[in-house]
Amino acid sequence: MLDxxxxxxxxxxxxxxxxxxxxxxxxxxxxxxxxYRSIGDSDLAEDIAMEAFxxxxxxxxxxxxxxxxxxxxxxxxxxxxxxAAKRQKTITNINLDDSLETPASGSNPEQTVIREDxxxxxxxxVLSLPPSQRIALVLTRYEGFSHREAAEAMGTSVGAIxxxxxxxxxxxxxxLKSIIExxx
Amino acid sequence: xxxxxxxxxxxxxxxxxxxEEHYNELRxxxxxxxxxxxxxxxxxxxxxxxxxxxxxxxxxxxxxxLARLDQRQVAREGSVLVPKLPVPRWATAVxxxxxxxxxxxxxxxxxxxxxxxxxPSEQQVASAMDLYPYDMIEAxxxxxxxxxxxxxxxxxxxx
Numbered sequence: 001m002l003d004x005x006x007x008x009x010x011x012x013x014x015x016x017x018x019x020x021x022x023x024x025x026x027x028x029x030x031x032x033x034x035x036y037r038s039i040g041d042s043d044l045a046e047d048i049a050m051e052a053f054x055x056x057x058x059x060x061x062x063x064x065x066x067x068x069x070x071x072x073x074x075x076x077x078x079x080x081x082x083x084a085a086k087r088q089k090t091i092t093n094i095n096l097d098d099s100l101e102t103p104a105s106g107s108n109p110e111q112t113v114i115r116e117d118x119x120x121x122x123x124x125x126v127l128s129l130p131p132s133q134r135i136a137l138v139l140t141r142y143e144g145f146s147h148r149e150a151a152e153a154m155g156t157s158v159g160a161i162x163x164x165x166x167x168x169x170x171x172x173x174x175x176l177k178s179i180i181e182x183x184x
Numbered sequence: 185x186x187x188x189x190x191x192x193x194x195x196x197x198x199x200x201x202x203x204e205e206h207y208n209e210l211r212x213x214x215x216x217x218x219x220x221x222x223x224x225x226x227x228x229x230x231x232x233x234x235x236x237x238x239x240x241x242x243x244x245x246x247x248x249x250l251a252r253l254d255q256r257q258v259a260r261e262g263s264v265l266v267p268k269l270p271v272p273r274w275a276t277a278v279x280x281x282x283x284x285x286x287x288x289x290x291x292x293x294x295x296x297x298x299x300x301x302x303x304p305s306e307q308q309v310a311s312a313m314d315l316y317p318y319d320m321i322e323a324x325x326x327x328x329x330x331x332x333x334x335x336x337x338x339x340x341x342x343x
Binding site: 021024025028029032033036037042045046049050051053054057058115118119122123125126137140141142146147162165166169170172173176179180183 | 192194195196198199201226227229230231233234236237238239240241242243244246248249252253256
């Protein structure tokens with residue numbers, strides 16, 4: 001039995017534009033955030049998500065429900081993000097103030113400053129990881145993908161994902177070591 | 185289970201991807217080994233800290249996608265009007281060589297006399313610049329003064 005998104009995509013492939021719009025509304029934000037945390041730039045992330053939907057729309061007539069729609073979508077987003085991350089040779093030079101949207105933490109300005117500073121450090125630590133490790137971590141820890149789902153999205157084996165995640169966690173710990181040790 | 189084995193499995197354990205058998209063995213080890221317990225706690229804290237980086241709120245909507253699709257359609261139609269013909273490499277090389285040779289040949293055949301060498305008269309310049317007679321006199325005076333200051337010997341010869 002097909003899942004709801006794949007059914008929508010089949011309807012879109014038959015020319016039902018409202019079905020495609022519903023797919024867009026359901027998954028656009030998630031696609032943007034996968035790209036955002038993979039490359040650290042919100043404008044580029046929107047561009048990547050838009051590009052992924054545009055490509056799917058343009059090839060909608062040849063869509064075959066052999067895989068879930070979400071696997072199809074996230075694979076395109078991940079590929080575009082990996083390419084963008086590789087193009088960003090000096091990712092550490094990204095302006096870390098760029099569109100950092102920290103949720104309001106009550107009315108205490110001091111707490112807000114501390115929270116924003118922590119968010120910046122975490123962002124910097126994530127972006128310091130090699131692109132493949134970073135994307136594997138983003139998919140599993142931010143988007144809740146299982147190892148198998150992350151492997152499908154990244155077009156690799158479960159074993160390769162496990163290896164990437166193992167190294168990603170060790171590197172993340174190294175990057176955040178000073179914060180963790182200061183808490184103890 | 186030994187420490188090195190536990191460290192290798194910690195990543196899967198933290199992602200809740202460890203099979204039941206290994207999970208139980210690893211839990212038993214952690215209960216006994218303080219060093220591995222500390223390692224597990226440190227990695228878990230690093231992963232918890234990830235939630236401090238908030239998600240971003242998209243600014244664009246479905247209309248932006250439609251606009252992008254329209255733009256691509258227009259670009260595609262534009263590129264159809266000027267179809268690219270497949271030109272083999274050797275043909276490009278022949279064309280480049282021929283045009284260089286032709287350039288040289290034309291340079292030899294056509295005499296230099298065809299290019300204008302004499303400078304225009306003051307009157308021609310004045311009419312081209314749309315100057316009044318008064319401006320012409322002033323310009324002429326300025327020119328002769330500047331010229332005589334710069335080239336006194338040539339000025340003497342002229343006199």
